[in-house]
Amino acid sequence: MKTEFSDRRLPAEWERHEATWLSWPNLDGESFEFGLDVIRESMLEIVRALIPGEEVWINFTLPEERMWLEAQLSEFERSRIRCFEDVAFREPYLRDNGPTFVLENGNQDLIGVKWEFDGWGGKYPPHDLDNTTGLAMAEAAGFPIEKTGIIFEGGAIESDGAGTILVSETCFSARNPTLTKDDGERILQKHLGAKTIHWLQCPHVPGDDTDGHIDVTTRLIGLEALVVSRIPEYLEQLADIGYRLIELPVAKSGTHNDRDIETPATYANFYIGNETVLVPVFEQSTDDEACSILAKCFPDRTITPIAANEIIKGQGGIHCLTQTIPQRAPRS
Numbered sequence: 341m342k343t344e345f346s347d348r349r350l351p352a353e354w355e356r357h358e359a360t361w362l363s364w365p366n367l368d369g370e371s372f373e374f375g376l377d378v379i380r381e382s383m384l385e386i387v388r389a390l391i392p393g394e395e396v397w398i399n400f401t402l403p404e405e406r407m408w409l410e411a412q413l414s415e416f417e418r419s420r421i422r423c424f425e426d427v428a429f430r431e432p433y434l435r436d437n438g439p440t441f442v443l444e445n446g447n448q449d450l451i452g453v454k455w456e457f458d459g460w461g462g463k464y465p466p467h468d469l470d471n472t473t474g475l476a477m478a479e480a481a482g483f484p485i486e487k488t489g490i491i492f493e494g495g496a497i498e499s500d501g502a503g504t505i506l507v508s509e510t511c512f513s514a515r516n517p518t519l520t521k522d523d524g525e526r527i528l529q530k531h532l533g534a535k536t537i538h539w540l541q542c543p544h545v546p547g548d549d550t551d552g553h554i555d556v557t558t559r560l561i562g563l564e565a566l567v568v569s570r571i572p573e574y575l576e577q578l579a580d581i582g583y584r585l586i587e588l589p590v591a592k593s594g595t596h597n598d599r600d601i602e603t604p605a606t607y608a609n610f611y612i613g614n615e616t617v618l619v620p621v622f623e624q625s626t627d628d629e630a631c632s633i634l635a636k637c638f639p640d641r642t643i644t645p646i647a648a649n650e651i652i653k654g655q656g657g658i659h660c661l662t663q664t665i666p667q668r669a670p671r672s
Contacts, residue, residue, distance in 0.1 A: 348444040348451075348533030352501030352560065353612040354638075356667040358450075359395040359422070360613060361434060361477070362386070363661070364409070366401045369430035370464050371654030374598050378650040380405065384412055386618060386658065389644040391420045393615030397665070399427040399434070399477070427476040430469050433656045434663040435555070436460070436493035439474040439485055442532055447669035452478050452485035453531045455492040460550055461514055488531050490524075491515040495553035495660055498560045503535030506560065508542045510552035538581050543574045546593035547602035547655060555659045557608050561586070561637045569608050588633060589626035596653045605648070609657030610634060617641050618658050620648035 365372045365379050372379050387409070390396050398421060400406040406423055413421070431437060439452030454474040459467030478485035492515055496508040505528055512524055521539060528534040542552035550556065557569040558578075568578060570587040578585060591605035607630035611618040617638050621627040627645065635643045646658055 347446060348442055349447075349501060349503065350440065350442050350497070350499040350505065350532045350534075351664075351666040352499055353664055354561065355501055357394045357614050357664055358667045359397045359665040360390050360611075361397040361399075361438065361663040361665055363399040363427070363429050363432040363434045363438070363473070364402070364405050365432040365654070366405070366430070368401065369432070369470075371431055371433070371656065374653075376405065379654070380408065382647060382651050383661075384409065385644075385646050386661070387421070388413075388417065389616050389618055389646070390613045391417050393613050395420050395422060397422045397424065397481070399424045399429060399473075401425070401428065424477070424480045426480050427473060428469055429473045430467075431459075431464070432654070433495075433660045434473075435495045435660045436550075437470040437473045438477060438494070438663045440494045440497065440532070441483075441664065441666055443666055443668065444533070448671050450483050450666065450668050452483055454485050454487045455494070456488070456490060457493070458491050458515070460493070463549055486531065488527055490519065490527055493550070493553065494663070495550060495555045497532075498554050498558065499532070500560050500563050502563060503533065504538070504563075505532060505534040505536070506538045506540055506554055506558065508552045508554045509539040510542050511550060511554075512539075514551040541577060543569075543571050545569070545604050545606055547604035547652070548606075549604075549655050553660075555609055556604060556606050556657075559608050559610070565637075567608060567634070567637060569606060586633065586637060589629050591622050591624050591626055591630075594622065594649055594652050596655075601655075603652040603655060604657065605652055606657065607634075609659040611659045611662045612638070612641070615641055616644045618644050618646050620651065620658050621645040622649055622652075623647075 496511040594603035
């Protein structure tokens with residue numbers, strides 16, 4: 341398919357990063373309104389694991405949280421952190437309320453692609469502030485940003501960096517009921533440089549409130565392989581799209597006692613850093629199996645288990661909290 345931007349592409353997550361961008365949780369949204377004491381320790385684990393391989397950029401709305409983090413870090417670690425205090429948000433899931441970053445012009449130019457954000461289908465109002473987060477990030481860091489005009493989230497998209505995009509049809513249709521798949525393909529071609537698009541009927545995982553984000557169950561780890569949660573009927577669906585399927589065990593859902601809800605425990609919500617893969621673990625018997633499988637998938641990276649039982653109380657995971665800044669090519 342010929343796209344409007346012939347060399348635009350959405351890099352794969354396993355490609356080299358310039359940085360990983362996070363939003364440090366606050367008490368404004370629903371995700372961690374019951375306190376930050378435990379989640380800040382998990383965030384510290386994530387930051388420390390990433391720092392050896394790349395910079396970590398962090399949005400803060402609470403100065404005391406920034407000061408707490410800096411007090412935990414060494415001088416070298418602090419030198420690898422870039423803090424932004426002018427980016428407003430309620431929910432910390434930057435994969436979804438932040439921009440998706442693409443490269444073009446021979447990989448020299450970084451562009452943010454902004455989706456309209458409606459609180460995961462209007463489930464968590466108000467969401468107007470989070471819909472400004474991507475624009476504020478662009479202004480703070482100085483990169484251009486373009487609006488797609490459609491409601492969507494980055495957690496519903498996977499890319500192999502070579503023009504193939506996997507998209508959660510369940511999520512896209514839930515957010516944009518008046519648009520067809522043809523409409524969606526034109527948008528993804530234009531803004532992400534997609535050449536081949538696979539639409540997936542992603543299964544529901546207990547506790548997941550995203551209407552079937554891809555990063556809950558289905559992750560590309562190369563041009564020919566998918567890591568997939570071991571859900572038999574879903575594996576049958578994927579059998580025809582041409583990928584080798586590597587099965588991850590299915591963790592038991594967690595609980596949020598304060599809200600009396602299930603929380604989405606899934607090993608597929610891992611994050612691929614430059615030197616490490618952050619793998620959520622849940623104090624379950626399947627943790628070691630999941631880490632072992634992913635270690636074989638990423639032999640050139642260290643596997644870093646991250647205790648995620650408190651993280652998922654926000655109904656998101658490690659991958660949901662991150663956004664990748666791909667490495668730009670040097671200008672000649």
